[in-house]
Amino acid sequence: MELPISITTSPKNPYQDSFDPVTRELHYRYFGRDPDHTDNVGLRRLMAEQRPVIYFHAIQKGMYLSIWPAYIVGDDLNALTFRVATDHPAFAHDQWMAQQEGVALAAAGDRELERHYATRTNVTRLHQRLFRNRVLRAYQTRCAFCRLRQEPLLDAAHIVADKDPTGNPAVPNGLSLCKIHHAAFDGMFLGVTPKGVIHVRPDLLHEKDGPMLRHGLQGLHEQPIHRPRRAADHPDPDRLDLRYREFRQAY
Numbered sequence: 001m002e003l004p005i006s007i008t009t010s011p012k013n014p015y016q017d018s019f020d021p022v023t024r025e026l027h028y029r030y031f032g033r034d035p036d037h038t039d040n041v042g043l044r045r046l047m048a049e050q051r052p053v054i055y056f057h058a059i060q061k062g063m064y065l066s067i068w069p070a071y072i073v074g075d076d077l078n079a080l081t082f083r084v085a086t087d088h089p090a091f092a093h094d095q096w097m098a099q100q101e102g103v104a105l106a107a108a109g110d111r112e113l114e115r116h117y118a119t120r121t122n123v124t125r126l127h128q129r130l131f132r133n134r135v136l137r138a139y140q141t142r143c144a145f146c147r148l149r150q151e152p153l154l155d156a157a158h159i160v161a162d163k164d165p166t167g168n169p170a171v172p173n174g175l176s177l178c179k180i181h182h183a184a185f186d187g188m189f190l191g192v193t194p195k196g197v198i199h200v201r202p203d204l205l206h207e208k209d210g211p212m213l214r215h216g217l218q219g220l221h222e223q224p225i226h227r228p229r230r231a232a233d234h235p236d237p238d239r240l241d242l243r244y245r246e247f248r249q250a251y
């Protein structure tokens with residue numbers, strides 16, 4: 001099967017494509033209404049294989065802005081749309097944010113550096129979005145600690161801090177965690193052994209408080225984490241070990 005290499009929208013929006021200002025993703029309408037149409041199946045394959053497409057954004061008749069790379073990051077059967085993420089500065093809704101952050105550089109009169117900085121900020125954000133998508137999908141959109149399934153409440157936590165913003169954030173360096181467990185993991189309230197067993201900071205184990213502490217934190221002690229189905233997506237034991245040592249040193 002040949003996979004599509006590009007997607008195209010027109011300024012008249014015949015496919016009713018739209019931008020979501022919150023997620024900063026393009027909602028790209030299916031071809032027709034049949035989810036199993038070859039074009040739609042092809043785009044779904046690109047999503048599964050995490051391969052980029054060229055995105056042609058029509059500015060006016062016969063004039064397109066070509067954007068590379070764009071990634072299909074979501075598939076909404078009910079709305080008959082794909083979600084598409086791109087880092088292209090001309091198309092990022094948070095471009096003005098990057099410009100604000102770049103004001104100091106502009107004041108220094110360095111336009112080139114400012115432009116570079118804005119692009120880099122967008123690239124970093126794109127990578128974070130893609131990382132979240134991949135990690136949540138690997139964990140079947142559940143918290144690895146408590147199995148909470150509410151997507152808006154889930155984050156992709158880094159096991160070891162991802163220092164290189166342009167590096168490819170890998171799923172084995174991630175944990176799908178709900179907001180409270182993400183904060184508890186980052187705050188060293190909870191640790192995970194290289195074998196994937198949750199440990200609660202000892203002083204916290206003996207504290208008395210309401211149900212959140214009792215069930216949400218203390219109850220996790222010595223419980224195994226919920227792992228992704230695919231072995232290749234499992235958290236990397238070496239990275240867990242590194243992080244667990246940090247956790248042990250924190251108390």
Ligand SMILES: [Zn+2]
Pocket residue numbers: 143144145146147148177178179180181
């Ligand atoms: Zn949780």
